[in-house]
Amino acid sequence: MKILIALLLAGLASAADRLTIRFLDVEGGRATINVAPTGEALLIDAGSNERDAERIQKAMQETGARRIHYFLLTSFHRDNAGGVGPLAKLVPIGSYLDHGASFERYPGFEEVNGAYQAAAAGKRRGVYAGDSISVGAAEVMVLTANGDRMDDSLPGGGQINLLCGSDKHIDVPRSEDTQSVGVLLTFGRFRMLDFGDIPWNQEMDFVCPVNRIGSVDVYVTPQHGAATSGPGTLVHAIRPQVAIVDNGGDRPGAAETFRVLKSSPGLKAIWQLHPSPGAAALNSDPAFIANPDATEGAGLTLTAAPNGEFSITNDRTGKTESYR
Numbered sequence: 507m508k509i510l511i512a513l514l515l516a517g518l519a520s521a522a523d524r525l526t527i528r529f530l531d532v533e534g535g536r537a538t539i540n541v542a543p544t545g546e547a548l549l550i551d552a553g554s555n556e557r558d559a560e561r562i563q564k565a566m567q568e569t570g571a572r573r574i575h576y577f578l579l580t581s582f583h584r585d586n587a588g589g590v591g592p593l594a595k596l597v598p599i600g601s602y603l604d605h606g607a608s609f610e611r612y613p614g615f616e617e618v619n620g621a622y623q624a625a626a627a628g629k630r631r632g633v634y635a636g637d638s639i640s641v642g643a644a645e646v647m648v649l650t651a652n653g654d655r656m657d658d659s660l661p662g663g664g665q666i667n668l669l670c671g672s673d674k675h676i677d678v679p680r681s682e683d684t685q686s687v688g689v690l691l692t693f694g695r696f697r698m699l700d701f702g703d704i705p706w707n708q709e710m711d712f713v714c715p716v717n718r719i720g721s722v723d724v725y726v727t728p729q730h731g732a733a734t735s736g737p738g739t740l741v742h743a744i745r746p747q748v749a750i751v752d753n754g755g756d757r758p759g760a761a762e763t764f765r766v767l768k769s770s771p772g773l774k775a776i777w778q779l780h781p782s783p784g785a786a787a788l789n790s791d792p793a794f795i796a797n798p799d800a801t802e803g804a805g806l807t808l809t810a811a812p813n814g815e816f817s818i819t820n821d822r823t824g825k826t827e828s829y830r
Contacts, residue, residue, distance in 0.1 A: 523812065525541070526807065527698070528565045528568075529752055530562060531803050532558040534755060534757040535551070535586065536553065537549070537552055537553045545642075547566065547569075548576045549576070551578075552587065552590045553589035554588035555592065558592075558593075560596070561805075562597075577590070577599050579604040580702030581608075581687070582604070582610070584612075584618050599629070601630075602626035603632075606651075606652050608685065609685075610681050634654065635651055636648065636656050647660070651686075651687045655708070659719075660690065662721065663718045666716060669713075669742055670715050670739060673710065673738060673739045675707050683705055686701070688704050689701075694813060696812070696815075697722040698722060698726065699744065701735070704728055709735060709740045714739060719744055723829070724750060725744060725749050725750070731757075731759025731763045732757070738770070745770065747773065748773070748818065749767045750777050750806065754779065759785060761784050761785045775790070777794050777795075777806050779796045779797060780798075796821060814830065815828065
């Protein structure tokens, strides 16, 4: 009995030391909440609308987060910023961080931007490449923002990338995507790369001719898995163990993206919020897809320990896989 109690207490202590990351289903948008063991919370993007704001609030309640200490907006597109106004009415938000003024205008921009500006008034500041945000013991390094990027190599980076030249550059016009904020989250030995919505060329700039990032444990596919992001030159250089595809019905993810991921050295699993019809048999097993058949609002939960061990759970089924 004493041994059993000791093991249970050890498990509780281990769980209490873990960082929790929830990839929320905002049906093709983006919303990721990161909650430190101390309860400090960083939300990256807020989805599109009131429905998404309510899903974020529910996830906060489930993780025990009482407020959002930092809200980081990767871009001013509706799928990232549209839920901010409704969310600010549901939960307290301490600071609003973004890349600065947007120059792109799209149908409905004034509405989305106006709601964001109203919510963030007096609590907003810009972030720049090289900035660092502390979320408890987790550090979130801004690698790119407003088209600028860090030029220095990170710890673990600095190696010549022999893959450079294997992928061609794709001409992409300047847009909110090219201004997007991209970050590296570090929690002890755990590392997660989330490049927001930056396109193909900007990703390659980080690993050619030198891989400035090194390897990561988790790679969140930019642009919901679109073919205009995720070149093998980057993905195969950073060697993630796990890829997260935060896709949806109107942003399904491309077959080529899945081919690149599945051929990446050391990749153990691709976890998806939704299936990608165009990827066909390249989709993961339904057990790794939060919403395989219909829009249910299920997400994915990642917990990470400072020693680098982490696990991912399908919130719909409870299926959990652990990684070291």
